Amino acid sequence: MSEDLLYLTQLIVSGLAVGSLYALAALGFVLIYKATDIMNFAHGEAMMIGGFICYTLIGLGVPFGWAVIIAAALTMGLGVMTERLVLRPMLGEPQFAVVMVTIGLSIFLRSISGIVFGHDNKIFPSPFAQATITYEGLVLSYTHLWAMLVSAFMMILFFLFFKYSRSGLAMRGVANDQDTSMLMGISVKKIFALSWGLSFAIAAVAGIFLANVMVLNIGLSLVALKAFPAVVLGGLESVPGAIIGGLVIGVLETLVGGYLDQTLPGAKDLTAFVVLFLVLMIRPYGLFGKKEIERV
Amino acid sequence: MRSKTFRETYREDMKVFQTFWVKCWLLLFIIALLTLPFWADPYIVYMTNICGIAIIAALGLNILTGLTGQISLGHSAFVALGAYTSAIMAGRLDLPFWLTIPAGGLVAALFGIGLGFPCLRLKGLYLAMATMSFGVVVEYAITHWESLTMGVRGISVPAPVFLGFTLSDPSQLFFLIIVIVGLHISAAKNLARTRVGRAFVAIRDRDVAAEVIGVNLTKYKVMAFAISSFYGGVAGALYAYSTSYLHPENFTLLLSIEYIAMIIVGGLGSILGSVLGAVFLTAMPDLIKGLFEFLGRQIPYFQARYDEEWNIAAFGLLIMLFLIFEPAGLNGIWTRIKTSFKNWPFTY
Numbered sequence: 001m002s003e004d005l006l007y008l009t010q011l012i013v014s015g016l017a018v019g020s021l022y023a024l025a026a027l028g029f030v031l032i033y034k035a036t037d038i039m040n041f042a043h044g045e046a047m048m049i050g051g052f053i054c055y056t057l058i059g060l061g062v063p064f065g066w067a068v069i070i071a072a073a074l075t076m077g078l079g080v081m082t083e084r085l086v087l088r089p090m091l092g093e094p095q096f097a098v099v100m101v102t103i104g105l106s107i108f109l110r111s112i113s114g115i116v117f118g119h120d121n122k123i124f125p126s127p128f129a130q131a132t133i134t135y136e137g138l139v140l141s142y143t144h145l146w147a148m149l150v151s152a153f154m155m156i157l158f159f160l161f162f163k164y165s166r167s168g169l170a171m172r173g174v175a176n177d178q179d180t181s182m183l184m185g186i187s188v189k190k191i192f193a194l195s196w197g198l199s200f201a202i203a204a205v206a207g208i209f210l211a212n213v214m215v216l217n218i219g220l221s222l223v224a225l226k227a228f229p230a231v232v233l234g235g236l237e238s239v240p241g242a243i244i245g246g247l248v249i250g251v252l253e254t255l256v257g258g259y260l261d262q263t264l265p266g267a268k269d270l271t272a273f274v275v276l277f278l279v280l281m282i283r284p285y286g287l288f289g290k291k292e293i294e295r296v
Numbered sequence: 297m298r299s300k301t302f303r304e305t306y307r308e309d310m311k312v313f314q315t316f317w318v319k320c321w322l323l324l325f326i327i328a329l330l331t332l333p334f335w336a337d338p339y340i341v342y343m344t345n346i347c348g349i350a351i352i353a354a355l356g357l358n359i360l361t362g363l364t365g366q367i368s369l370g371h372s373a374f375v376a377l378g379a380y381t382s383a384i385m386a387g388r389l390d391l392p393f394w395l396t397i398p399a400g401g402l403v404a405a406l407f408g409i410g411l412g413f414p415c416l417r418l419k420g421l422y423l424a425m426a427t428m429s430f431g432v433v434v435e436y437a438i439t440h441w442e443s444l445t446m447g448v449r450g451i452s453v454p455a456p457v458f459l460g461f462t463l464s465d466p467s468q469l470f471f472l473i474i475v476i477v478g479l480h481i482s483a484a485k486n487l488a489r490t491r492v493g494r495a496f497v498a499i500r501d502r503d504v505a506a507e508v509i510g511v512n513l514t515k516y517k518v519m520a521f522a523i524s525s526f527y528g529g530v531a532g533a534l535y536a537y538s539t540s541y542l543h544p545e546n547f548t549l550l551l552s553i554e555y556i557a558m559i560i561v562g563g564l565g566s567i568l569g570s571v572l573g574a575v576f577l578t579a580m581p582d583l584i585k586g587l588f589e590f591l592g593r594q595i596p597y598f599q600a601r602y603d604e605e606w607n608i609a610a611f612g613l614l615i616m617l618f619l620i621f622e623p624a625g626l627n628g629i630w631t632r633i634k635t636s637f638k639n640w641p642f643t644y
Contacts, residue, residue: 099424106612112605276425
């Protein structure tokens with residue numbers, strides 16, 4: 001392979017690794033949006049809190065695998081609690097108010113985590129080998145590889161959950177039509193709580209691996225804002241769309257970082273938002289989203 | 297004894313000052329306010345200035361979000377545009393403040409129109425995300441366009457000069473800010489009761505229905521963006537003069553959320569609400585600090601536990617609490633207290 005092509009491929013591969021984490025974050029968004037019609041602006045905070053809990057557990061000597069599972073479970077509890085305390089009283093309120101509540105929740109959780117966990121950068125004690133895999137000149141670290149594998153695993157798990165499990169089916173039913181599913185004997189409240197819990201648990205896993213790839217601090221919640229462009233790109237209701245969106249954002253961002261960083265320093269962090277803006281201008285309902293038809 | 301205000305005509309209902317006493321109280325309040333620099337602590341005067349600036353910005357956001365119903369997470373961008381426009385005009389070109397402050401507003405309004413047109417098709421969540429990305433882009437631009445904005449080194453702003461008299465002290469700037477705040481409040485109050493204001497409310501309540509009864513959506517939505525960003529720009533320009541130093545870190549997403557907190561806590565779509573919310577949330581960091589000092593004296597655990605983060609946590613908590621328990625905000629509480637006094641001893 002020529003030098004330029006190799007560089008390009010390398011960027012795409014690293015982009016896919018980061019993108020798979022964005023996709024995982026986006027999956028959590030879509031999960032809540034599909035079931036409850038709420039866009040959760042506090043998703044990034046769930047990721048960050050998951051990362052912090054895992055970091056604390058590892059500091060206490062818990063092995064990495066268990067730490068991930070416990071962190072995901074605790075964050076899931078936080079999600080269920082959030083739904084019960086903050087979102088349930090907002091049932092039936094206009095969408096505007098619900099969006100604002102999640103924004104309030106997001107800055108509340110972020111600053112409380114700042115107080116509890118501190119503001120300094122934490123280096124995540126990586127459980128993966130520091131060595132890299134080299135294939136035909138392409139370099140991929142084990143952290144990135146694991147991030148990709150775990151994302152893929154989680155996505156398959158959720159695909160199966162939605163397709164075959166009873167709760168997954170109930171969630172799809174609620175997403176489709178709340179009244180009908182209520183008539184079918186599905187407890188909508190339970191499904192809402194379950195959606196929030198699962199979404200937070202996914203967020204925690206995504207957060208832990210993002211903290212491995214990047215650095216763990218309060219700013220991690222802002223990194224998660226990049227999952228917004230991913231979901232908008234994919235359309236808010238579409239799970240495959242969110243995954244594709246996440247991968248595209250990850251690759252684009254790495255490409256911009258690789259090629260434009262000399263001329264426009266810091267442009268990398270801007271890519272996702274520019275893409276978001278452009279997509280909204282061209283297709284206000286996302287690439288795979290469905291246009292809402294309004295009746296007066 | 298009059299127990300209730302009955303309004304017989306539409307004109308009466310639209311009056312700015314509903315009763316004679318409102319005018320009297322307002323006059324007293326204005327007199328007390330105008331003499332503030334002569335008897336109050338300089339810190340209070342400085343905080344009043346900051347409150348005034350927050351009031352203008354919150355009014356702007358309330359016109360867009362509260363009256364017209366368009367969620368904006370990019371209000372800090374307009375404040376930043378106004379602040380940097382006036383700072384650059386005053387610092388580089390030595391222009392007087394009566395040019396730079398309106399210019400700050402106009403530049404922000406131009407960007408507002410520029411953002412308003414592409415955002416016409418967006419609603420709700422999508423609009424929130426588009427305005428948020430606009431805010432991020434503007435923040436990036438002021439951080440990295442160093443030849444113009446000095447980037448992270450920050451830009452200093454010379455004190456405004458009025459008839460050869462330099463207004464460097466907060467108590468001197470106070471009068472300038474109070475006059476501008478007064479103008480903006482009365483403009484917003486009057487806007488709300490014109491055709492334009494009613495069109496805004498119609499768009500908020502149901503945009504399709506508004507269009508059917510003859511409200512030009514394009515015109516009024518873009519107008520709402522323009523007016524709102526003009527307010528933001530003026531607030532930014534005043535902020536530049538009052539802090540005399542600008543740094544990109546002052547204009548992050550957090551600032552936009554702070555303004556949202558102000559209008560939610562104050563009351564969406566209410567002018568009095570914007571004022572109350574802005575004053576309350578500007579004073580809140582000091583209240584929290586005071587609370588911590590008080591607790592520190594009682595319980596040793598709280599000593600020196602104060603952290604800036606508590607302010608932000610309080611913003612978030614207040615947004616949630618008000619939306620869940622009191623969606624009409626402080627304005628709603630105030631109206632309820634007023635009516636219960638007016639109707640006493642009857643409940644209604």
